[in-house]
Amino acid sequence: MSNLRTLVFFATPAHDCSYLPDREATTMFVDPRAHIDKKLYSQLTALGFRRSGSHYYRPHCEQCNACIPVRLKVDEFVPDRNQRRVLNRNKDLECRLVPAAFTERYYRLYAHYIEERHQDGDMYPPSREQFTSFLVEGTTDSWFLEISDSDELIGLAAIDLLDDGLSAIYTVFSPEHEHRSLGTFAVLWQIEEARRRDLPHLYLGYWIKECKKMNYKTRYKPIEALQDGHWREMKTQ
Known part of the structure; x- marks a missing residue:
């Protein structure tokens, strides 16, 4: 071991x-x-x-x-006005946590998301092997959050369960439902799930100040940053 x-x-x-x-x-x-x-x-x-x-x-x-590296202290989190709007906008959705696995249904959503949103990224073009190696292989206590509108799967978030929190791995969603802000909704759902499980943290990966597409992570407060080997609350505007 x-x-x-x-x-x-x-x-x-x-x-x-x-x-x-x-x-x-x-x-x-x-x-x-x-x-x-x-x-x-x-x-x-x-x-x-x-x-x-x-x-x-x-x-x-x-x-x-x-x-x-950044993580959110879930017990101290209070949604801001925009985040409350996202929650209200998506009250009609059904959310279900299932073990991480490959299905054609999941892959079609993933591929559509990559093809529409990330043609300039390392993950384009998508493939079934890529989906499996990224989100299914190597899982320990790993789950998919299904986000559905009636019978239509419109979002999928990969989540790992840790001893001290949840780790947000990746989220994809139907570009046709962009108005729902499903990326934000998935994070807010994971915050509540961590609270329900009495876990203190939601790990959000890496934050880069100069990278605009990572700015969303600082909208969740209080957020902690790992610097010089210590987790400290990060001051953001």
Whole structure:
């Protein structure tokens, strides 16, 4: 059984940064042969690691520390006016938590989302193998939040259950329902689910100040940032 003391880590060669232009990135990842159980995964997440399929990783760039792990303190969260509107707008939706697995129904929504919203990203073009390796393989206590309008699946959020919280892995939604702000709705749902389970945190991945598409994470307050090995509340405007 692996633990923090026995884990072996590797670093990738420098490669183009996916978020900041004209910068190179290096990623540290856990030896894929290690057995990562829920306890160890929770410890790694508290140290700033994320999961992508069977891979556990964190940025490890020599001259850049722009990628900051962030998490929300759910008990102290109070939705702002816009977030309350999102909740009210989606009162008619049905939400169901199911074990993470591959289905054609899930994949069609995922592929449609990537094709419409992220043609300029690393995940384009989508494939079934990509969906499986990203969201299904390597799962421990992992779930999909189905968001449905009547019988139509319009949103899907991948969520990991940790010892001290939930980890928001990825959310996709039907572009035709963009007016519902389903990305925001999925985060708000996970906040309430963490509260229901009496878990203190919702981990939101990395925040990069210079990356506009990550600005939404600072709208959830109070948000904590992992800097210099310590979680501290991050002051945002």
